Structures are given as structure tokens and as C-alpha cells.
Amino acid sequence: MEIIVAGPGCPRCIATENNVKKACEELGLEAKITHLYDVKLFPQLGIILTPAVVINGQVVVSGKVPTVEELKEILSKMAK
């Protein structure tokens, strides 16, 4: 699974990245997590609002900091 956290490096984006890591850990999920800082690339990924989470090319969270619980739900759905 490939997860991209996108944001310009602000506190909310860092919180999002931490929550993503935690959610993967709690689910025992193997995932490649990258943090994308270059805002010029965001439109190509379909991201309008940050912080955003992109899983396997699909924008699943945008414009808010997701909780660990929310992420776990999304992740376990995507993992199927």
C-alpha cells in the first residue's frame, strides 16, 4: 500500500502524518508512507485542500486532520 500525506509542512500536516503512521501501526499494516511538501504537485494528485491523504492514488482525506480512528476505518477498507 502506498500512502502519501500532502501538506506544506504546517503543524496540521505533521499531525496528519503522525496519525497515519499510528493508524498503520495499530492495524499492523505494511505501507510506504511519504510526506509530499511540494504544493505545485498537489493539483496533479487531485488535491485541492490540505492536509490531504492519498492512498494508492486516491484522495481519501482532504482539508482536515483525520483522527486515528477515521484513518483505521479507511485503511482497513482500502486494504481489502
Next chain:
Amino acid sequence: MIKELLMAGFLALEDYIVKHVITCLIPAFLLAGAMVTFIDKTVIIKYLGSEANKIRSFSLASISSFLLAACSCTVIPVASGLYYTGASIGVAFIILWVAPAANILALIYTGAILGTKMVLSRIVSALLMAFIVGWIMVLVFERESKESLLKAEVGGKSIIPKKYLILIILILLSLLSPNYLVRSGPYWHKVLVWTFFTFIMVIYAIINIPKDKIRDWLRETWWFIRLIFPLLLLGVFIVGIIGKILPEEWIKAWLGGKSLSASFFATFIGAVSYFATMTEAPFVDTLMKLGMGKGPALALLLTGPGISLPNWLAIAKVFGVKKALVYIPTIIILGTLVGWFFGNFIF
């Protein structure tokens, strides 16, 4: 000496924070949190990206910047996202300017500290500058007509459902009524009015808003508090100390009156230094007590949070050096002129 300075810092904290926490800061953060949670920004942005008419898209960009709330987290990616997906460069820079220069949190706090006339001037001049900046950016940089990648597929989807709109109006009431209905009298009068309206707002929220939405709203509010409040405390403390150190004669000589040069200095200070959102209001208030003119004060209120050195660099990195070299001097020139104009003809 050091003890005196620390005292000045704490006095400023009491003046600008303690007296505003319940009736201004808490409702303001609740409002910002509600706007982030309940307003569908995707819809706004899709409108913006696909609106080709300049006047309409510029107006829309200015107005929605008030609603996008106060986080630089959002502003730069939204502006660049719009630009790189094909919106007018004018729209991108209007958002880049209005969102920090006239965001809702800062406006509310400016009103509470500096009064209605100053906050109205701030709104009007921010919008005026936005249109001119947008127009200049278009004149210099707009490429040939291009297809926008963002199509407006917004049929039927509203920006905000009615029940959330009512909630936002109720929060606004709890925020504005203590500060505008109660103009004199002791502070507890304000608290009383605040309690009344907040009570209505809370009852409404409990009855009409789903629990998980309330949780989202409070979480966003808490984010704003966590991000902004420490900076505000620190900023106000420093403001108190600066007010103590700076000799009055200097302020009067450099920033007093309504001359073009005073306005330019105020603009320049604001353009270079970083003001965490909301801290510009107590800073300007302190300088005004020491003799700063109203025109220069307005200029500093606008450019203080509007642009700063770190923000110059970010803009140059995202949009390119050339655009930054047009945008920043334009803002400095406009800020100077606005300060001078308002100082001489409005205040």
C-alpha cells in the same frame, strides 16, 4: 529594569487577553472552527476555478477568502492549486492577500481592540488592494486563454446546509452582541450578554447538529486554539515590552501624523516582519497610544499579517521569483497609498 519590562509584558497580557478571552477569543475560535468544518470549501474552489469572468471571479475570490479561515496551511496550497489547475493568476493572488490580511479571526479581534471604524477600514482597504493586485498580476502575467482543469460540477451541492448556517449565525451573535450591544459599563455586563447568546447557541447545536459533526467542530476549534493562542500570548507579551522600550519621540517622529513617509514606514515594518495572526491588533494599539497616526496604523494592520519575509520566500518558491518581485512591491506601494489616503481623507 528587567522587572519593569516583565511587568509591562504581563500588563499587556491582562489588557489584551484576559479581558477578551470569554467574550471575544473563545467565540472567535468557535466561529473559525465552525467555518472550517461546515463550509464546503471544495464547492467554493470549484466555482473559483471555473469562473472565467474577471470581475465575478475576483469578487468571489475576495469574499471566499474571508471564509477560508486563518491558516497559512490552507492559503498557499489553495492559491497555488487554483493557479496550477488553470484559474486566473489574479484569483490566486487575491486569495494569497485577503486570507491573511483580512481573515475573520483577526478582523474580530481588531474590532474588539481598535473599534468599528478601524475594522471597517481594514476590510474595505483589504478588498480594494485585492482587486488592484489581482488586476496588476493579470496585466503582467496572464497567459493566453486556457482550459481550466476544474470543472464546475456543482449542480445542487450547496456551500453550506441551512442548519449549519444557522449555527454559524448564532455563534456570530454570541460574538458580536457582547462587544457591540454593551458599549460601556463593567466587563461582567458583556459576560452576561455573552452567556445568554452562547446558551441559545449551545441548545441549538445540541438539538440540531449530529454528534459527530459537533465533535469535528470542537476538534477544529481546538486546533485553532492550539495553533494560534500560544503565538498570541507570546506576541502580546512582546508587544507590552516593546511599548515600554520604544521612546515616544521615535514613534511620533517616524510613524506619527498622516504623511506619506509615515505610512511607508508602517507598511515596510509590516511587510518585513512576521505577525502571527491577531497579534497585529494589540501591536498597533500600543503604537497608537504612543503617537502613531491612524493612517499608518491601518497600513500596518494590513501588511503586518498580510505579508512577511518568510511569506515572500514561500511565494517566490511556489509561484516563481518574478511574480514575487511584482507582487511584493505592489503590496508595499498600495499599503503606503492606502495608509496615506485613509489618514488624510477618512479618519
